[in-house]
Amino acid sequence: MTEPNISDRAGEHLLRELAPQVLGAIVRRFRDFAAAEDAVQEALLAAAVQWPDEGVPDNPRGWLIHVAARRMTDHVRAELARRRRETVVVMQSGESVQPDEIPTDLDPDDTLILLFMCCHPSLSRPSAIALTLRAVGGLTTAEIASAFLVPEATMAQRISRAKQRVKTSGVPFRMPTETDRAERLDAVLHVLYLIFNEGYATSSGPALQRGDLASEAIRLTRAVHNLLPDAGEVAGLLALMRLTDARRAARTGPDGELIPLAEQDRTLWDRDAIAEGVELITRALSQGSIGAYQLQAAIAAVHDEAARAEDTDWPQILALYGLLKRMSDNPMVALNHAIAAAMVHGPSAGLDLLKPLDADPRLAHHYRLDAVRAHLLEMAGDRDAAIARYIAAANATTSIPERDYLTTKAARLRT
Amino acid sequence: MKYMLMMNAKRGNTGDWDISTWPLDDIKAHIGFMKRFSKELSDNGELVAAEGLALPSQARVVRAGKHGAPEVTDGPFPEAKEFLAGYWIVDCESPERAYEIAARASAAPGKGGIPLNMPIEVREVMSAPPVDL
Numbered sequence: 001m002t003e004p005n006i007s008d009r010a011g012e013h014l015l016r017e018l019a020p021q022v023l024g025a026i027v028r029r030f031r032d033f034a035a036a037e038d039a040v041q042e043a044l045l046a047a048a049v050q051w052p053d054e055g056v057p058d059n060p061r062g063w064l065i066h067v068a069a070r071r072m073t074d075h076v077r078a079e080l081a082r083r084r085r086e087t088v089v090v091m092q093s094g095e096s097v098q099p100d101e102i103p104t105d106l107d108p109d110d111t112l113i114l115l116f117m118c119c120h121p122s123l124s125r126p127s128a129i130a131l132t133l134r135a136v137g138g139l140t141t142a143e144i145a146s147a148f149l150v151p152e153a154t155m156a157q158r159i160s161r162a163k164q165r166v167k168t169s170g171v172p173f174r175m176p177t178e179t180d181r182a183e184r185l186d187a188v189l190h191v192l193y194l195i196f197n198e199g200y201a202t203s204s205g206p207a208l209q210r211g212d213l214a215s216e217a218i219r220l221t222r223a224v225h226n227l228l229p230d231a232g233e234v235a236g237l238l239a240l241m242r243l244t245d246a247r248r249a250a251r252t253g254p255d256g257e258l259i260p261l262a263e264q265d266r267t268l269w270d271r272d273a274i275a276e277g278v279e280l281i282t283r284a285l286s287q288g289s290i291g292a293y294q295l296q297a298a299i300a301a302v303h304d305e306a307a308r309a310e311d312t313d314w315p316q317i318l319a320l321y322g323l324l325k326r327m328s329d330n331p332m333v334a335l336n337h338a339i340a341a342a343m344v345h346g347p348s349a350g351l352d353l354l355k356p357l358d359a360d361p362r363l364a365h366h367y368r369l370d371a372v373r374a375h376l377l378e379m380a381g382d383r384d385a386a387i388a389r390y391i392a393a394a395n396a397t398t399s400i401p402e403r404d405y406l407t408t409k410a411a412r413l414r415t
Numbered sequence: 416m417k418y419m420l421m422m423n424a425k426r427g428n429t430g431d432w433d434i435s436t437w438p439l440d441d442i443k444a445h446i447g448f449m450k451r452f453s454k455e456l457s458d459n460g461e462l463v464a465a466e467g468l469a470l471p472s473q474a475r476v477v478r479a480g481k482h483g484a485p486e487v488t489d490g491p492f493p494e495a496k497e498f499l500a501g502y503w504i505v506d507c508e509s510p511e512r513a514y515e516i517a518a519r520a521s522a523a524p525g526k527g528g529i530p531l532n533m534p535i536e537v538r539e540v541m542s543a544p545p546v547d548l
Binding site: 127398 | 416460506
């Protein structure tokens with residue numbers, strides 16, 4: 001035992017860091033992902049209880065692997081006994097593995113392989129998110145349940161079904177083939193992006209826990225970036241998260257009300273996060289092969305580098321949205337492109353760009369189209385039309401802070 | 416996405432639900448269905464909450480009276496032909512899935528085992544994350 005004690009925070013951090021490494025070693029040896037994941041959770045819980053009192057062992061990874069492997073051996077024995085009772089004779093590989101025989105060396109690929117598994121396209125996004133947070137993030141089921149505001153039993157079932165799904169889909173525990181690699185990496189990045197957004201964007205509910213989700217997403221994305229430093233989109237996503245998260249403190253007022261970018265107190269922005277984000281995105285963009293996350297990060301960087309809202313380099317943002325629009329068929333990108341056009345060429349240019357979007361079935365009756373149109377009509381001085389659009393948007397959003405913001409906008413224009 | 420599924424039942428002649436006049440086996444079948452249904456949602460990892468509400472004869476309508484003191488009258492609102500019998504809150508992937516769950520609830524067995532086809536009102540819970548403005 002090296003340290004007499006560890007703080008809860010540092011201990012938690014270490015455990016989360018080690019979780020995928022330990023799981024990788026156990027899955028590699030015993031193959032049964034679902035059971036291995038349970039065994040590792042038990043080992044993590046045991047560590048969370050024992051280490052603060054007894055100190056962190058000299059080789060914490062080895063300690064966890066040892067404990068998890070013992071649980072796993074118990075599980076295999078119980079499973080064999082059960083099968084014998086049912087008089088079914090099945091030879092199971094790994095049944096005679098001794099905990100001491102498992103190599104405890106770090107295999108850096110394990111974290112990546114696990115991410116590929118947990119974000120497999122055969123899983124629904126909510127399942128992939130929950131499984132990723134537990135198996136790779138090392139969070140407990142209770143923590144994940146409280147972050148998503150569902151009962152622990154429900155989250156436990158979601159995770160166990162996701163593991164079952166991984167099992168039946170027969171995904172092997174190894175790197176995806178070269179041909180699948182890009183697509184599978186996209187799926188991983190999308191899940192990490194969703195986790196980030198859930199934590200960053202939601203200001204209702206237990207804010208602290210949900211904010212932790214954003215930090216967790218950044219931590220996991222950073223881990224992927226460290227393993228794949230040359231992957232431009234990974235760097236782009238990490239930069240996007242850092243540059244967006246940098247504004248978190250300025251984004252809501254004392255009562256949780258939303259504060260739009262143009263009205264935020266920019267002295268509250270996290271300068272270190274911005275510096276890191278800018279550095280990441282600058283390097284990624286210089287390496288060729290540009291993707292959607294990199295462009296979104298570049299746009300976030302332009303906003304973050306403006307000392308005042310009126311200093312924002314809108315022509316550059318407009319050009320970046322133009323590129324993004326050509327790359328992805330996302331109607332939300334088209335909306336933001338229209339806003340940038342309005343900032344550069346005036347509100348009527350933006351309103352013209354909105355017209356064709358009325359015919360897009362993905363946006364018809366979508367509150368965001370009404371909200372953007374309201375904003376541009378307000379810029380154009382068409383007060384009555386702006387009020388009507390703000391109210392239409394407020395009535396259709398499913399976010400409470402957004403509804404409050406839009407209702408207040410309409411009320412201000414009326415007075 | 417979270418949805419609240421509200422089960423509305425018709426008020427019988429007495430003003431309460433007429434389940435108490437069903438044959439025993441039909442009542443048992445109905446209760447059994449509801450229990451299995453909740454278990455199934457929970458096993459799916461979709462159940463957030465589910466409650467059945469006491470019958471309308473137990474309901475009271477409350478308004479703030481003088482100095483904010485509660486002013487209580489017997490409820491529910493007499494003009495209502497239906498009443499809220501219970502609700503589920505589910506967390507599922509799409510509105511279509513919420514409609515599927517609602518349709519299952521609507522088909523709960525009634526008298527003689529015939530599906531009740533109760534109207535289930537499906538309302539999204541305001542839990543979407545706001546976008547950056």
